[in-house]
Amino acid sequence: MSSLEAARAATAMQEYIEERMTEPITLRELADTAGYSPWHAARLFKEATGLSPFDYIRARRLTKAALALRDGGDRILDVALDFVFGSHEGFTRAFSKAFGISPKKYSLQTPPIKLFMPNRAIETFRYYFKEEKQMSDTAVKAIFVQVIERPARKCLLLRGKTAEDYFEYCEEVGCDVWSVLTSVKEALYEPIGMWLPKALVTPGTSLYVQGVEVPQDYSNLVPDGYELVDLPPCTMMVFQGEPYDDEAFEQAIGEVWEHVKKFDPRLYGYDWAPEAAPRFQLAPMGYRGYIEAYPVKELN
CATH class of the missing domain: 3.20.80.10 (Regulatory factor, effector binding domain)
Structure with a gap:
């Protein structure tokens, strides 16, 4: 498998996660999206993102939850349940560990915090696309x-x-x-x-x-x-x-x-x-x- 194919598989899994942030997600589902076995898909995902699929999903859900608390008036428990956290207490512990501030305090003050943003395996694309791209001398691009x-x-x-x-x-x-x-x-x-x-x-x-x-x-x-x-x-x-x-x-x-x-x-x-x-x-x-x-x- 080429590195470009691996990056595309990881990106497909990331996109699947983004589309189903408020739903339970299994490794089998991610593997089917990538077209590999669960073990191989998990390995490719970690190589591309630096995180296991579970840790990545958790980090993205916490970021989405933070944005929901920042922009809306939803109760903390409702936000926790929306992003598949089983309890108010578990969500509060995870949120506080990730951002250094409790969800209650954050919802009141909304200071800048370090969110977790997906890289879409773009660094891998950056290197391998250089080798494979073909530019047309005759193509006219509209600006x-x-x-x-x-x-x-x-x-x-x-x-x-x-x-x-x-x-x-x-x-x-x-x-x-x-x-x-x-x-x-x-x-x-x-x-x-x-x-x-x-x-x-x-x-x-x-x-x-x-x-x-x-x-x-x-x-x-x-x-x-x-x-x-x-x-x-x-x-x-x-x-x-x-x-x-x-x-x-x-x-x-x-x-x-x-x-x-x-x-x-x-x-x-x-x-x-x-x-x-x-x-x-x-x-x-x-x-x-x-x-x-x-x-x-x-x-x-």
């Missing part, structure tokens, strides 16, 4: 462009050291920053990866960071190592590629970057304004296409 306005706001972010892109950033600070950013209840938009303008890069820190934009009056907890920075109003030109297969994310990003290199915003009454705001990217998700935004200013 959609729109202009949006961002209001004055703050950004809760974590800086790296010297990173200039996502992979360098992960090597410096780890790949779990997104899980904390996703938990922020006051978020104005989804988390983003950012290339900061020079004015926002402090000495000895990275050009590339990850963060989430929050209201100017944000007053909740700032996790250790994170900071709040002010972002002024800005105009962003957003580039969105076509939907793509998730394993082809590097190609999708490259297509948008190549389009931006050749794009002249002056034809539409704008010019690039790299110091006005961070350039940012959304998490690559195949169903919506790769999305990246660049700061611009309107021409007089």
Whole structure:
């Protein structure tokens, strides 16, 4: 079996889990989804995710339960039962161990916490897709462009050291920053990866960071190592590629970057304004296409 086939099997099992988060899930069901024996499926799953299927399911259910407590008014017992925990006490112990705060206290305060986010075996895809992808020289890809306005706001972010892109950033600070950013209840938009303008890069820190934009009056907890920075109003030109297969994310990003290199915003009454705001990217998700935004200013 190739490593790519193993990654695809693990991803199929992860998708099965996501679709049945509120239902009992057996190893036999996961094995049937992957097309292997239970023993072999469990081994493949752990190699791809670092966790046994049982531990992975538990971690994902706790994350979903935390989001339910953050966003809704459901009773803790109801949330526990919804995510297949047998009792209030068992759920409270598991939740407190996972997040360092009891579910009752979390539902009242909703501070940023470290959620467990699935990686969809993407790191394996990253290496093996390079060997198997075939790019067509004649294929024409549509890139959609729109202009949006961002209001004055703050950004809760974590800086790296010297990173200039996502992979360098992960090597410096780890790949779990997104899980904390996703938990922020006051978020104005989804988390983003950012290339900061020079004015926002402090000495000895990275050009590339990850963060989430929050209201100017944000007053909740700032996790250790994170900071709040002010972002002024800005105009962003957003580039969105076509939907793509998730394993082809590097190609999708490259297509948008190549389009931006050749794009002249002056034809539409704008010019690039790299110091006005961070350039940012959304998490690559195949169903919506790769999305990246660049700061611009309107021409007089």
